[in-house]
Amino acid sequence: MKPGLKNPLMRVTNLLLYLSFCGLIGTGALLNWKLIPGSQGGHGLTVLDMTRHEWGDIHFWLGVVCVGTTLFHLVLNWPWLKKIASSGKAWRLVAGLATGALIIFGIYALPLQHSGNGSSEAHQEELPQGKQHRKGW
Structure with missing residues (x-):
């Protein structure tokens, strides 16, 4: 990389990383404390005419930007690392990167489970006779 190019790239990268991180915190707080999920109050609520799911999409894409910017930041700082x-x-660097990858993919690999208070039981009373959901479905 050209010597004069790294500094401006670092400035833009750091700014983008900071702004996307702040956006993640803001949208995460909004989703967790204002646009409450489920029947506890999340239905019909909007902020700036956007629902919880639309804010969730923004939160996801801010996360993608944050991860991409972080990876680019690591590439720019590779000699320092x-x-x-x-x-x-080298083993310390490999161990640190492997630990990060293990955390990311370990969380993603966790098995899915039904919560036990599934929606099929909660909606049984609302359905007409003969249209009951089977338990476990």
Whole structure:
């Protein structure tokens, strides 16, 4: 990389990383505390004419931007990571990156489960006779 190009790229990368992180915090707080999920008050609520699901989409894409910017930030700082952060020992760098990857993919690999208070039981009373849901479906 050209010596004069890294500094402006770092500035833009750092700004984008900061703004996307702030956006993640803001949309996460909005989703968690104002646009409450489910029957506890989340139906019909909007902020700036957007529903919980629309804000969830924005939250997701801010996360994608944040992850992409973080990876680009690591690429720009690769020489520093190799020399200083890992003290010149490659195994430290590999261990740190592997730990991060394990956390990400470990969480994603967790099995799905039904909560036990499934919606099929809650909606049984609302359905006409003979149209009952089978338990477990």
